[in-house]
Every structure is written in C-alpha cells, then in structure tokens.
Amino acid sequence: MKAIIPVAGAGTKLRPLTYTQPKALIPIAGKAILSYIVDQLKDAGINEFIFIVGYFGDKIQDYIKQNYPEIKSHFVYQNERQGTGHAIELTRSIVNHDEVFVALGDTICEYDLHEVMQSPYSMLGVRKVDDPRDFGVATINEEGFIESVVEKPAIPKSNTALVGLYKIKESSLLYSCLQHLFVQDIKTQGEYNLTDALDCMIQRGAKFKCFKVKNWFDCGKKETLIESNATLLKKSGGNISNSHSFNDTIIIPPVSIAQGCQINNSIIGPHVAIGSNSSISNSVVRNSIIGSYTHINQVVLDSSLIGSDANVNGLSKTLNIGDNTEIEFG
Secondary structure, three states: OEEEEEOOOOOHHHOOHHHOOOHHHOEEOOEEHHHHHHHHHHHOOOOEEEEEEOOOHHHHHHHHHHHOOOOEEEEEEOOOOOOHHHHHHOOHHHHOOOOEEEEOOOEEEEOOHHHHHHOOOEEEEEEEOOOHHHOEEEEEOOOOEEEEEEEOOOOOOOOEEEEEEEEEOOHHHHHHHHHHHHHHOOOEOOEOOHHHHHHHHHHOOOOEEEEEOOEEEEOOOHHHHHHHHHHHHHHHOOEEOOOEEEEOOEEOOOEEEOOOEEEEOOEEOOOEEEOOOOEEEOOEEEOEEEOOOOEEEOOEEEOOEEOOOOEEEOOOOOOOOOOOOOOOOO
C-alpha cells in the first residue's frame, strides 16, 4: 500500500504565517502537522509516500528528506490547483494499481489505523458534525455500507461528514472514475473533487465501509489551531527539551519547549508550544504557539500565534499615578 498526502494548498486562512511556509509544516504541540500524519501511517507499516506539493513544495521536500530519510518518498507538483480529484489524478503512474491510503495534509485525527488496514473493504473516515454542509457527506445503509457520498450538499441527507481519510483498495477504479470526471467535466464548486470520484466508484459497484475517528483536530485557522494545540498538549502532557536555560521562570504545564530556548523572568503556560532556539524574557505567555528563533520581550501573550524569526518587544513604563486615575495602554 502507498500513502498519498496532498499538501499543495496555500493555507490562506492562516496568513500571515503561510506567506513564508506551507500550512503542513506549521508546528502544533511541538510537532509539524505533517509529522503527525506521516508518523501514524509509518506506524501502520506504510513506507512509501506520495506527497502532492505546490505552494512552497521545496520546503515540504526538504523537510521530509531531512526528517524521514528512511521512507521511500515521491513528490508530485500540482501547478494548477483544480481540486482534490485533480491532485490525486497526478499520482496515477506512481500508484500503478496498488492499494492507497489518502490522508489530506491538514487532517490530524485519532483512530484505529491498524483495524482500518485489516478491513477487507475500502474505508472512509467519518465523524458526526452539527453542520455537514461544509463537508463531504456519507449516506450509510443498514448493513454498514456507504450508499453515496456528496461534497458540500445544500441539503445533507445525514450529518456523517468525511474527515479526509480514505483507504482505497480498487485504485484502478478510482483513476477510471477520476478520468470520467475530467471527460464529462464534472465539478463541484468549480473543482474536480475526490468525493465525486468516490461516489462514482460506489455507483460502479465498489464496496465502502466507514470508520469513526475518535478525535479530529482542526488546523485550518488560527482559533482552531490554538485550540487543537491545547488539546494535544493535554493529551501528551507536553515536552521540555533538556537543552534549555530557564532563570527566574515559572512553567505551568502542559507546555512543549524545544531545544536551545532561553527564558528569563517569565511565566510560561499553560498550553504553550515554543520552537527551538527562541528567547523569552520579562513576559507572560499562555495558550499560544511560538515559532523557532523568535525573540519575545516584555509582553503578555494570550491565544497568540507567532511565527519563526520574529521579534516582539513590549513597553516598559515607570508610573507615578494619583488617586481616581484610569490609564489604558492601547
């Protein structure tokens, strides 16, 4: 089985961070989003990966080669972003009739991957959601087989949403259905969508079952990224590198602090992830993600997202204030 991970998106909802790096490499709870996905699939025994890249594709390639030299990796460039179906079609010659596991590059989920791999059927990851109109939606019959899937329906038939995880045994049929989309110019919201190809497979006789994900961590925008960071830190308990220097500093766990950090006269935590070789002084930081080689001084940060190689300096004031006075520093 080969793994396909599309990571060509621009991540516009996470700008300005994604002006300089792809969304898949943004750290969360001390680890890049992409690493969570690759580590899961590696642990399940998959050692051949196809990365569909585009925006800052060279950074994805460098990251994988540096951190995962042991896996067999392929990099396919999606120069024109025409949807997930178009992205998967670009991998046809590499897949070559093998089974595939597709995991969208911004989807961190907790589920029993070994059980999924052992199933004799193709499988789609699902989760119940309050408003399924922004997702692919699956309709499941009494026997547990998926009858149809529809991308972002205006009137959903169920609240069972696809989460971006797909185990596909009949890869030849998948690529045949993708070709059908292109020939017939079948698009959803102006794009060739993988969900439409999966529904084509079902209508042509492919058997799909669903598997439920226990947790689904949204990394698509700042607010949910910070929330997911806190949840993952709680689950893991955090991690503090042995290579650090903390002077007159209070650490409130859970936190993740990478190697080479220098922190002085500060309060850090809870739910803070700090990249390598960053320095923080005279500050309070909580519920935040701080990049690598970043310098922070005399600030109070809450629910903040700070990139790498950034400098944040606050104000230091000496005040002599009388009674009945109100001062607000904007």
